[in-house]
Amino acid sequence: MPPTSCLIDDFGPVPVVRPASVEELSDRVRRAAAEKLAVYPLGGRTMLGLGLPPTRPGIGFDMTGLAEVIDYPARDMTITVQAGITVACLQTLLKTENQRLPVDVPRPAQATLGGVLAANVSGLRRHGFGTLRDYVIGISVVNDEGHSTKAGGRVVKNVAGYDLCKLYVGSLGTLGIIQQVTLKLRPLPEERALVLISCVPNQVRPLLEELHRTRTRPVGIELLNESAVGALPDMPRAPRVLAVGFEEKEATVAWQVEQLTRELSGPSSTAMDARLGAASDALWHALAELPLQDSAALSFKANVLPSAAADFFEKAAALPDGLLLQAHAGNGIVFGHAPAGLTLEPAASMLTLLHEWAATAKGNVVVTRCPTAWKATLPIWGRPREDAWLMKAVKDKLDPAHLFNPGRFLV
Numbered sequence: 001m002p003p004t005s006c007l008i009d010d011f012g013p014v015p016v017v018r019p020a021s022v023e024e025l026s027d028r029v030r031r032a033a034a035e036k037l038a039v040y041p042l043g044g045r046t047m048l049g050l051g052l053p054p055t056r057p058g059i060g061f062d063m064t065g066l067a068e069v070i071d072y073p074a075r076d077m078t079i080t081v082q083a084g085i086t087v088a089c090l091q092t093l094l095k096t097e098n099q100r101l102p103v104d105v106p107r108p109a110q111a112t113l114g115g116v117l118a119a120n121v122s123g124l125r126r127h128g129f130g131t132l133r134d135y136v137i138g139i140s141v142v143n144d145e146g147h148s149t150k151a152g153g154r155v156v157k158n159v160a161g162y163d164l165c166k167l168y169v170g171s172l173g174t175l176g177i178i179q180q181v182t183l184k185l186r187p188l189p190e191e192r193a194l195v196l197i198s199c200v201p202n203q204v205r206p207l208l209e210e211l212h213r214t215r216t217r218p219v220g221i222e223l224l225n226e227s228a229v230g231a232l233p234d235m236p237r238a239p240r241v242l243a244v245g246f247e248e249k250e251a252t253v254a255w256q257v258e259q260l261t262r263e264l265s266g267p268s269s270t271a272m273d274a275r276l277g278a279a280s281d282a283l284w285h286a287l288a289e290l291p292l293q294d295s296a297a298l299s300f301k302a303n304v305l306p307s308a309a310a311d312f313f314e315k316a317a318a319l320p321d322g323l324l325l326q327a328h329a330g331n332g333i334v335f336g337h338a339p340a341g342l343t344l345e346p347a348a349s350m351l352t353l354l355h356e357w358a359a360t361a362k363g364n365v366v367v368t369r370c371p372t373a374w375k376a377t378l379p380i381w382g383r384p385r386e387d388a389w390l391m392k393a394v395k396d397k398l399d400p401a402h403l404f405n406p407g408r409f410l411v
Contacts, residue, residue: 002062006042009053010372016060022148022179025066029177029403032059035255038406041173043115044086046107049369050119051172052380055407063114066179068319071154074099080139080154080182083114099185102129102219104288114178120170123288124245126221127330136165138182141175144403152247154182162174167394172409175398189247190376193257194280197264198271200240201317204309207242207270208329214263216256221330222244222287225317230325232286238275242329243287290326296337298370299346306332306365313358321350329338331365344374347369355383381410 005013032039038058042048063084065385069079074097085100094100104123105116122131138152151164168175184252198208205224211221222243227392229235246256257274264272275283293299302314309332315323316336323338336354338347346369354365364382367375385391388410395402395411 001066006045006060007374008040008048008060009051011054014054014058016042016061016062018062020064020065021067024147025061025177025179026142026146028059029142029144030062033144033146033401033403036401038402039404040408041114041118041177041405043112043118044107045083046111047113047119047121047368051405051408052375053372053407054405058406061177062178063112063177064323067112067150069093070180072097076155077185077187078182079185080138080180081113082118082180083126083178084112087111087113087116091298093186094233098188100181100188101135102186103135104291106289110143113181117178117181118168118171118173120404123285124220124243124293124328125247126219126223126328126333127221128245128247133166135183135185135404136169136181137184138180139165139178140180141168142179144176144399144401147177148377149176152182163192165186172405174395174409174411176404178215189249189253191277191283192247192249192280193246193253193255193274193276194283195246195257195260196236196273196275197242197244198236198273199240199242200238201240201314204240204242206315207264208310210264211242211244211330216246216260216263217248218244218256218330219247220287221328223313223316223325223327223329225313225323227322228296231290231324233282235283236271238271242282245284284306287326291335293324293337293369295340296324296369297340297342298338299353299368300336300351300375301368302334302336302358302363302365304332304334304358304361306330307317308361308363309334312357312361312363316354319350319353320344331411344377347374348378351378352410355379359383366401381411385410 002018005015038056041064042060066082066084068082072079087105109150140150200219224241229241246253309329313327322337327334358365366382369382392411
């Protein structure tokens with residue numbers, strides 16, 4: 001049986017309901033609004049620590065009871081599903097038609113589609129395939145009045161009206177409850193491979209520049225420090241490892257692996273290890289899981305210019321806090337995890353430096369996990385945003401009573 005209550009950042013316990021239909025969901029939202037209770041949407045709860053603590057009593061809405069497949073016209077390469085479906089269940093279904101949603105999600109057997117959309121989760125394949133926002137073509141959301149509102153549609157060529165789908169992706173459930181989604185899909189690749197490049201810190205920037213100029217087309221470029229390498233299975237032991245991923249037709253992948261090996265060969269060549277097909281599967285999975293570290297005292301996600309990713313990464317690696325670092329180096333995304341034992345004062349000092357370096361690189365740093373007590377002190381959502389006024393205006397328009405996830409996000 002699903003739990004009947006839960007804690008959200010030590011707030012609560014919050015009573016939890018599990019609607020079994022859209023009608024029940026709408027009715028319960030209306031009842032919560034009438035009773036002036038907040039509404040806290042819940043998915044697989046893999047990222048429940050993201051954001052600030054709730055600010056008022058309310059009800060948790062467990063969306064796992066809404067997990068039906070509404071429509072799957074496989075020939076059109078689209079699917080419409082309810083948002084409570086787990087990512088693993090969705091991918092298993094798509095695999096029967098040799099298709100997939102090419103977005104990496106940690107703990108896919110637990111994470112729900114609605115939850116990963118609300119948190120805008122993306123992984124190592126974003127370099128080649130983009131993020132979830134690129135695949136949502138239709139969305140249905142229950143608003144603050146309990147009405148189901150729709151944006152987009154069930155066909156890929158949909159140009160009518162505003163693209164509100166992207167507005168809800170990454171809104172952390174603050175604008176409504178996502179209850180149904182239409183996605184466009186991609187075919188499964190014939191072959192996949194990971195090329196592991198062992199190097200030292202001063203080789204990282206030149207290697208990334210080479211990868212930028214390469215004739216190959218990687219779908220992912222992961223940069224790992226020694227702590228991250230040690231946390232992964234069967235990895236070469238080196239101060240830095242670049243994991244370059246390829247997915248395509250079998251002959252194309254073989255050519256790209258051979259081509260990259262030639263391009264990176266030379267007087268200052270580095271050790272390379274290519275893993276093809278099933279031999280790479282465990283590592284693909286482990287790289288996707290790495291951004292969630294339950295044992296970390298604090299975790300952060302930095303978003304900087306891709307050209308500045310190597311410098312930011314090395315500055316973070318030089319901090320005395322012993323960070324585990326993973327970067328989607330081709331996109332400028334850097335994840336960091338501080339080991340257990342870190343206390344508030346050094347955590348604040350570390351974030352001050354990270355914010356300074358990110359600002360120089362036109363980016364920001366968000367704390368994705370830390371003790372709840374620290375959230376009153378630390379800049380959880382990073383430096384103040386210049387578009388905060390616009391985000392507040394959207395929130396006030398779509399949720400004037402601030403019914404959904406009050407206090408959790410920026411507005």
